[in-house]
Amino acid sequence: MQAHAIAAAVNRGELDPVELARQTLARIEREDAKYHAFLRLNPNALEEARRVTERVRAGERLPLAGVPVAVKDNLTTQGLVTTAGSRILEDFVPPYTATAVERLRQAGAVVIGKTNLDEFAMGSSTEHSAFGPSKNPHDPTRVPGGSSGGSAAAVAAALVPLALGSDTGGSIRQPAAYTGVLGFKPTYGRVSRYGLIAYASSLDVVGPFALDLSDLALAMDVLAGKDPKDATSLDAPGAFVAALKGEVRGLRVGVVEETLGPGTDPGVKAATLGFLRVLAEEGAEVGEVKLPELEFALATYYLVATSEASSNLARYDGTLYGRREPAPDLVQMMKRTRAKFFGPEVKRRILMGTFALSSGYYDAYYGRALKARRAIANAFARAFRAFDLLVTPTAPTPAFRLGEKLADPLSMYLTDVNTVAANLAGLPALSVPAGYAGGLPVGVQLIAPALSDERLFTAASAFVRATEGAYLKPAVG
Numbered sequence: 001m002q003a004h005a006i007a008a009a010v011n012r013g014e015l016d017p018v019e020l021a022r023q024t025l026a027r028i029e030r031e032d033a034k035y036h037a038f039l040r041l042n043p044n045a046l047e048e049a050r051r052v053t054e055r056v057r058a059g060e061r062l063p064l065a066g067v068p069v070a071v072k073d074n075l076t077t078q079g080l081v082t083t084a085g086s087r088i089l090e091d092f093v094p095p096y097t098a099t100a101v102e103r104l105r106q107a108g109a110v111v112i113g114k115t116n117l118d119e120f121a122m123g124s125s126t127e128h129s130a131f132g133p134s135k136n137p138h139d140p141t142r143v144p145g146g147s148s149g150g151s152a153a154a155v156a157a158a159l160v161p162l163a164l165g166s167d168t169g170g171s172i173r174q175p176a177a178y179t180g181v182l183g184f185k186p187t188y189g190r191v192s193r194y195g196l197i198a199y200a201s202s203l204d205v206v207g208p209f210a211l212d213l214s215d216l217a218l219a220m221d222v223l224a225g226k227d228p229k230d231a232t233s234l235d236a237p238g239a240f241v242a243a244l245k246g247e248v249r250g251l252r253v254g255v256v257e258e259t260l261g262p263g264t265d266p267g268v269k270a271a272t273l274g275f276l277r278v279l280a281e282e283g284a285e286v287g288e289v290k291l292p293e294l295e296f297a298l299a300t301y302y303l304v305a306t307s308e309a310s311s312n313l314a315r316y317d318g319t320l321y322g323r324r325e326p327a328p329d330l331v332q333m334m335k336r337t338r339a340k341f342f343g344p345e346v347k348r349r350i351l352m353g354t355f356a357l358s359s360g361y362y363d364a365y366y367g368r369a370l371k372a373r374r375a376i377a378n379a380f381a382r383a384f385r386a387f388d389l390l391v392t393p394t395a396p397t398p399a400f401r402l403g404e405k406l407a408d409p410l411s412m413y414l415t416d417v418n419t420v421a422a423n424l425a426g427l428p429a430l431s432v433p434a435g436y437a438g439g440l441p442v443g444v445q446l447i448a449p450a451l452s453d454e455r456l457f458t459a460a461s462a463f464v465r466a467t468e469g470a471y472l473k474p475a476v477g
Helices: 003-011 017-034 045-057 099-106 149-156 173-179 213-223 266-281 292-315 330-341 344-357 363-386 409-416 420-425 453-466
Strands: 038-041 068-072 110-115 162-167 182-185 205-210 252-256 285-289 389-393 429-437 440-447
Touching (some): 003 045, 003 213, 017 038, 017 045, 017 110, 038 149, 045 110, 099 110, 099 162, 099 213, 149 173, 149 205, 162 182, 173 182, 173 429, 182 213, 182 453, 205 213, 213 453, 252 363, 266 285, 266 389, 266 429, 266 440, 266 453, 285 363, 292 344, 292 363, 292 409, 292 420, 344 363, 363 389, 363 420, 429 453, 440 453
Parallel strands (some): 068 110, 068 162, 252 285, 252 389
Antiparallel strands (some): 038 110, 162 205, 182 205, 182 429, 389 440, 429 440
């Protein structure tokens, strides 16, 4: 069932949240061995469901009453192990819960379990998880994308109707495209980052996955808004459900020319152009826009993100929390701990970031990256003078095979070529399933000006209505 249908039935007393949670847990235990979407289930899920039942019986009307949700394992959950996909946090039980998770619970959702991810959200395939890769429900020989691949796979396989992920350079949108689900990266600050284990703090964003646009909008109405625990959060509550009824007639939509050139799969290009045709038929004004500054987005991202990662991950040294490798002195203990419990991709990015920040290289690398970041943001600002939203393929190709890019990090990084710029500029972006290439799902990315997040839902809603939701179907079941 869809999340909004579940909540309505629970609020009417027609559906038992405890029984629904029990069935969901049983389905995951039965089916997830094929996908490895989950790292662990929540042993308190039935108790959470009972509390929802009590609140509804007491007269509360909860927007997500009884809805089973999955949570990416870099969002802290008090009393439940949170690993960030890393051996160094394998036994870490947080003393607090992330605000995004807490807001879902306050709205009546039931946390079913924690999903797999690339270690510390550093990756594009979920193959960098210390606990093994997740698999794409549309084709288990292929990746589900990353770093939020577990959350995307859980929704695509119809194990849960809603899931939370995080997006630093495309980690919600790219796996959404690969698995044929909706994935939304809000404006930076629109959703609290409190309790999100940091990768790159100026880029990290929390957002939802769903197979139904109404569910995605409902989740965002719950998640959006100011949080006193996060100084970067914005006082901008959501109006996403209302935006689904908006009108696209006269909306100015610009397709970014550079994202449809060489390197983009013909099927992906065809799906993107098909999406634009549908919007044009619905009354939108479609045109082309050039953003040559995007040529520098990937290099800029990997300098900014790794530099911030180098700083953020310095805390994992065996002295405060997480795992510790014994050694005769403090320095050796730190060296051995980080060498043993960090995976190769995390080590690679720490080294890249440390080098970019080092004396004598700071201005040449990190300093120049900050200037390029500003140029990219300015380019978007110019484009939005002529257009209300921009469109690109979410990823240049459909999902690749497991193991195909592990030995070639640069090839892996290129899968994020269309998504990183929105993070650098702090813009909202939505991936919408819009077709197939070689039998695999294709996602189209919509980007809007900052704090115009709801506009993306209006455009996506018009597309979904016009195509009768043809591309919003679970991979199985």
